[in-house]
Amino acid sequence: MYTLRTLPGDDVRQIMWRYADRYDLQMSVQSARGIARTVVAKLVAEGARNTHEWTDQKAELLTAFDQSGLTALFMDPHQGGFIEGPKNLALALAAFELAWVDGGAATCSLATNLALAPIHEKGTPEQRDTYMGQCVPPQPGEDREIRRGAFALTEPLPYIGVDTGVMCGKVRVAEWNDEDPILEVDKRGRFITNMDFANFVTAAVESDDERIKSSCMIILEEEDEGTYDRGAPTLKMVHQLSSTRDPVLKLRVPASRIIGGFEIKDGTIIPKYSHGEIIGSVFHRTRIPVGLMTMAKLISAVEPVIRYHRKRFQGGDAAKEGTPRFDHGIQMNEDALQRLVDVWASGEAGCSLGFAASRLADAFDPIEKAKEKLFEEQGVVGPRKQMMALRKLKDTVQEFVELEHLPESERDAARYQELKDDTLVQFAYMEALAGILNPATKLWCTGVGATVMREAVSLVGGYGITEDCPGFLMQKWTDAQLEATYEGPEAVQRRHMSVTMTSDVFQATVSAWIGQLRRVESDNPGMGAEATASALELWQWTLNHLQNTKDAEGRKLYHNKRQGVTFPMADALGWLLGPYYLILDILELKEKGAMNPVLADGIDDLVAFYMDMANVQAARAAGEAARICTELVYGFANGAPEGVEPFAGLKAKVDAGMAGARLSKDRAGKALSGVMIPEALDYPL
Numbered sequence: 001m002y003t004l005r006t007l008p009g010d011d012v013r014q015i016m017w018r019y020a021d022r023y024d025l026q027m028s029v030q031s032a033r034g035i036a037r038t039v040v041a042k043l044v045a046e047g048a049r050n051t052h053e054w055t056d057q058k059a060e061l062l063t064a065f066d067q068s069g070l071t072a073l074f075m076d077p078h079q080g081g082f083i084e085g086p087k088n089l090a091l092a093l094a095a096f097e098l099a100w101v102d103g104g105a106a107t108c109s110l111a112t113n114l115a116l117a118p119i120h121e122k123g124t125p126e127q128r129d130t131y132m133g134q135c136v137p138p139q140p141g142e143d144r145e146i147r148r149g150a151f152a153l154t155e156p157l158p159y160i161g162v163d164t165g166v167m168c169g170k171v172r173v174a175e176w177n178d179e180d181p182i183l184e185v186d187k188r189g190r191f192i193t194n195m196d197f198a199n200f201v202t203a204a205v206e207s208d209d210e211r212i213k214s215s216c217m218i219i220l221e222e223e224d225e226g227t228y229d230r231g232a233p234t235l236k237m238v239h240q241l242s243s244t245r246d247p248v249l250k251l252r253v254p255a256s257r258i259i260g261g262f263e264i265k266d267g268t269i270i271p272k273y274s275h276g277e278i279i280g281s282v283f284h285r286t287r288i289p290v291g292l293m294t295m296a297k298l299i300s301a302v303e304p305v306i307r308y309h310r311k312r313f314q315g316g317d318a319a320k321e322g323t324p325r326f327d328h329g330i331q332m333n334e335d336a337l338q339r340l341v342d343v344w345a346s347g348e349a350g351c352s353l354g355f356a357a358s359r360l361a362d363a364f365d366p367i368e369k370a371k372e373k374l375f376e377e378q379g380v381v382g383p384r385k386q387m388m389a390l391r392k393l394k395d396t397v398q399e400f401v402e403l404e405h406l407p408e409s410e411r412d413a414a415r416y417q418e419l420k421d422d423t424l425v426q427f428a429y430m431e432a433l434a435g436i437l438n439p440a441t442k443l444w445c446t447g448v449g450a451t452v453m454r455e456a457v458s459l460v461g462g463y464g465i466t467e468d469c470p471g472f473l474m475q476k477w478t479d480a481q482l483e484a485t486y487e488g489p490e491a492v493q494r495r496h497m498s499v500t501m502t503s504d505v506f507q508a509t510v511s512a513w514i515g516q517l518r519r520v521e522s523d524n525p526g527m528g529a530e531a532t533a534s535a536l537e538l539w540q541w542t543l544n545h546l547q548n549t550k551d552a553e554g555r556k557l558y559h560n561k562r563q564g565v566t567f568p569m570a571d572a573l574g575w576l577l578g579p580y581y582l583i584l585d586i587l588e589l590k591e592k593g594a595m596n597p598v599l600a601d602g603i604d605d606l607v608a609f610y611m612d613m614a615n616v617q618a619a620r621a622a623g624e625a626a627r628i629c630t631e632l633v634y635g636f637a638n639g640a641p642e643g644v645e646p647f648a649g650l651k652a653k654v655d656a657g658m659a660g661a662r663l664s665k666d667r668a669g670k671a672l673s674g675v676m677i678p679e680a681l682d683y684p685l
């Protein structure tokens with residue numbers, strides 16, 4: 001039996017989440033943590049969440065973000081930032097640190113970036129440099145106010161919400177000229193973050209004029225002619241450290257504010273990008289930090305729960321000093337320890353998935369740009385032509401997927417390198433993977449995370465729902481529901497996944513993962529690799545079966561419109577991704593931790609503990625996925641379905657893969673009872 005000496009610190013996280021060699025990111029983490037545990041924690045403790053209004057007290061947050069460098073984190077150095085290249089991992093880490101204390105504060109720090117994201121992803125170079133440059137704090141010698149933005153996609157009922165294809169925000173031509181026509185924009189926003197203080201809004205609007213084609217996103221400024229009414233504050237019960245209002249905007253703006261630019265053809269303004277194209281690329285990235293915000297809640301709950309459990313009987317007559325009851329309190333009971341392991345393991349698995357998604361987003365950014373350039377050079381323009389060109393590469397991409405997941409010693413190094421250097425192969429692979437990891441991070445981390453957070457609150461009993469519960473657990477639980485809702489609620493993520501998960505490239509990836517996990521199992525038994533592999537195999541078989549089978553009434557099972565089939569399959573996959581990435585992170589910890597001077601000493605114990613947590617999580621995930629698959633395979637038949645014999649065999653393998661999972665839970669729980677925690681929580685009640 002191993003011992004867990006202390007709760008894992010930065011040395012462990014840096015290895016697992018792969019930023020041990022990124023000093024810039026380590027500094028960002030420190031900045032965000034510093035603010036979270038001082039300014040943010042103080043605001044929450046002082047009751048700043050008790051009002052819907054944006055107050056001077058809450059505005060202290062903005063100053064703190066500006067002074068610590070967080071505001072400039074999204075920008076490139078030439079725009080006043082300090083990190084060159086993609087910043088998805090940087091933003092995810094900062095959001096994680098802030099949400100460790102308060103999700104609203106994390107959202108507040110990200111909201112201007114969300115407003116800038118359409119400009120960043122699809123804006124013209126001038127739009128990008130202008131707006132990004134205005135949103136960094138003034139540099140020494142500069143005399144200007146910092147500007148902040150809001151992102152306005154959603155609108156008042158009954159028009160919009162999940163379905164962003166229908167809009168009531170409109171754009172018309174107010175004054176025609178052939179250079180830069182003046183447009184009138186009419187947009188009523190609903191639930192718009194940052195709206196109390198936003199100086200500009202990036203708004204989605206649809207054409208209401210035959211001289212403008214389809215839809216676009218457009219930049220509105222508070223100085224523009226017309227109405228810039230911030231609207232009523234939302235009376236929300238969560239995330240009160242971010243501002244949310246329902247603005248009314250009716251403004252005249254030049255067409256050059258259309259994000260990405262436009263051309264005029266036969267007297268018609270044709271925006272380069274529709275609002276849908278822009279939103280697609282924005283949400284691709286911005287949803288990842290939201291998932292991680294919920295995961296920060298789960299991991300941050302571990303220490304307060306241990307503290308509460310240990311001290312539960314101290315101070316009364318029931319436990320004399322020096323007795324086990326005095327020292328361990330509720331931790332004398334198996335259940336309290338083991339349920340906390342569940343909370344922690346869920347948090348770790350979600351983090352492994354979310355940080356893998358943000359690293360992939362960083363790697364994908366330059367590849368996406370290189371692909372655009374290459375296609376432009378080759379004259380392959382338009383999404384359709386590009387898709388056809390990529391489809392031709394199917395076999396080569398699948399060959400790469402296989403090589404990517406083989407151990408180095410077993411693959412053809414030259415061929416692997418050749419395919420690694422091929423922009424289009426890399427693009428096709430990464431796009432297929434990001435199409436799963438991004439929505440899955442949002443779906444699983446926030447959706448399942450919210451219910452797991454309830455468990456954390458329950459572990460502190462009545463105290464958990466009081467304002468003085470350490471770690472603000474109750475607030476974090478309710479906050480998690482908003483994280484599950486905004487930037488696309490669960491249905492949007494399920495819809496996204498149910499379309500992308502059937503792609504050949506992703507299916508080849510799942511097959512490669514199964515082989516990879518089986519190799520891990522034989523070298524590192526006891527970390528849930530077999531259960532995860534078998535559940536993925538069962539999931540893949542089920543997907544194939546559903547795609548080729550009809551229900552007892554003769555209706556097609558796997559169909560775009562049949563959310564009762566497609567959505568649960570997305571949920572099942574969501575469960576399995578966490579353990580897969582957690583297993584990879586633990587292998588990284590095992591290898592690199594042994595070489596780390598701080599960790600080397602206790603690395604075997606630490607890895608053993610993590611392997612047990614992975615085993616616990618894998619068993620839970622495999623169980624959930626298998627339950628869903630069983631319901632779908634058997635639940636649409638009258639009586640025994642036909643042709644499902646292989647399913648029974650695969651399901652038995654899932655069950656057998658859970659061997660030892662409960663022993664793992666016993667050990668991990670016991671280790672928790674001995675872990676050393678600091679005297680006091682590092683932020684106020």
Ligand SMILES: Cc1cc2nc3c(=O)[nH]c(=O)nc-3n(C[C@H](O)[C@H](O)[C@H](O)COP(=O)(O)OP(=O)(O)OC[C@H]3O[C@@H](n4cnc5c(N)ncnc54)[C@H](O)[C@@H]3O)c2cc1C
Pocket residue numbers: 150151152153154160161162163190191192193194234236239244482485486487488489490491492563
């Ligand atoms: C505090 C807060 C801040 C926000 N900030 C912003 C912001 O800054 N900018 C912005 O543009 N928006 C913002 N939003 C809006 C947010 O993104 C939307 O609330 C969200 O997209 C869901 O839309 P809705 O609330 O209208 O729900 P609805 O669309 O009414 O959905 C209700 C339920 O039905 C499900 N559902 C809906 N359609 C389908 C379907 N076709 N298939 C299956 N299920 C479906 C949904 O998943 C959900 O469970 C914010 C919201 C809140 C609460």
